[in-house]
Amino acid sequence: MTVARKTLLRSFFARSPERVAEDLLGAVFVHGRSIGTVVETEAYLGEFDPAAHARFGQTARTRVLYGRPGFAYVYQTRHHVCLNVATSVRGTPGCVLIRALRPVRGIAAMRSRRGVDDVWRLANGPANLCQAFDVRLIHDGVDLTRGAGPFFREGEPPTSFYRDERIGISRARRWLLRFLSAGEAVSRPPGPRARLI
DNA sequence: CTTACGATTCCC
DNA sequence: GGAATCGTAAGG
DSSP states (O other): OOOOOOBOOHHHHSSOHHHHHHHHTTOEEEETTEEEEEEEEEEEOOTTOTTSGGGGOSOTTTGGGGSOTTBEEEEEETTEEEEEEEOSSTTOOOEEEEEEEEEEEOHHHHHHHHTOOOGGGSSSSHHHHHHHTTOOGGGTTOBTTSSSSSEEEOOOOOSSEEEEOOSSOSTTTTOOOEEEETTSOOSSOOOTTOEEO
């Protein structure tokens, strides 16, 4: 039987990006009829993080990061969008990038939106999962703790996970801020410097 | 205004 | 390894 899971509240996101990124593993992302389990996340620490968008300070693009935690920061890169959650307290622009989801429900619609058949390739990347779960630029600034629109629910934390280097960035590459549930299909398997937790 | 450059993805 | 292709941020 299925257990009723609580929606992740403001207090969950009002912590450091690292803690939120770790605890988001195993959580459930819900957007309409599309449901998936978080299996890969990445933490961005704020203005002092050379790889973070917030390194430029507050701009039109990064305004959500400076607001309250638990709001969606959706940005566009080339032809794709990526989904982040603002963390920490107001004025502290840390966030967590959602890098991979394991599809649980609504798979037919995900296949249709992605044009891909293989379930494991439906949401195995930050831009792919946005396409699969129909997350768009209009969701930038949406409150993810309301249970209306996209939101997160409690789930089963992985029995073990990896900490590894972040991906797709040139600065602060060696910081171990990528979190991967063990034994899941992620955007990229753990590398040589990964630590099993 | 012009230029540089991606928190990506998919294909060769 | 490289191209696609556009918004954001920096520089003049």
